[in-house]
Amino acid sequence: MKYFKFLIIICFVGMLFSCGGDDDICESGEGTPRIKVAFKSLESGKAVTLDSLYVAVDYGSGKVQLGKTTKIDSRLIPLRVDDSPYTDVFFRLADKGEESHVRINYTTKSMYVSPGCGIKKTYENLNPQLIQSNPVQKLEAGQNQIENEDKTNLFLLF
Template sequence: MKYFKFLLLTLMLGMLCSCGGDDDICESGEGTPRIKIAFKNADNDKIITLDSLYVAVDYGNGKVQLGKQQKISSRLIPLRVDDSPYTDVYFRLADKGTESKVRISYTTKSTYVSPGCGLKKTYENLNSDSPTPSNPVKKVEIGQNNIENEDKTNLYLLF
């Protein structure tokens, strides 16, 4: 009985000490936002839906394939979170098709969110260029100039 009381008291103290605050979990959209990219027709400047889109991103250690999506009108893509002033993003419409490289330049600002989330980066002064006129992306247009959340379109790719 003496050991049972000791075990019970230890379990109760352990449960009390293990409780944490609500700010330990970063799940309410407080993290670093992704860039929202939409697609337009180069001929008439209207928003279009692509049948398929393959995306790859260079985060500093070579290209990382983000995979294929079908029947999409916009795509959220994470940018680099290191101190690099740009991110190279590669787009293609077919698995083995030609690829367009788009360099997205920006300045970053870090803000402390909470112990669970850490720092949140926001991207400002967004600028983009396609180094060479290429196929499939013919032109790039800037939408919203800064990325604070994922609600507004930041970049338009013209196909």
């Protein structure tokens, strides 16, 4: 019986010391950044707030709807993390309205962050193309690389 108590105490103490830090949580923004898209008026060139915006992205297996946002002045959109050199993004102002098709070309660079976060991709040499132009009339490039989500990378002119 003495050995049984001793074994239980050793197991309990071992469990206490085996609890490590939160390596499995990637909280400090170390993950793959998203592209920041903002909106401008075509006539004035000034920033505008859209009443509603619907965004869809083709991640290689068909369009994925990212949902509707209202009263928006910018939007963060995740890009593809595979080895594709581009991501197709679709924008609409109404649920059943016309859709603009924007292709964002880039080169990627990968780097190891931590066991919890894994590999982080950064995007460089951004080159957006407007393939279908209604309701978005024109594109304006912002920051040419995506390392974090602080700066605007693309402006859509409506």
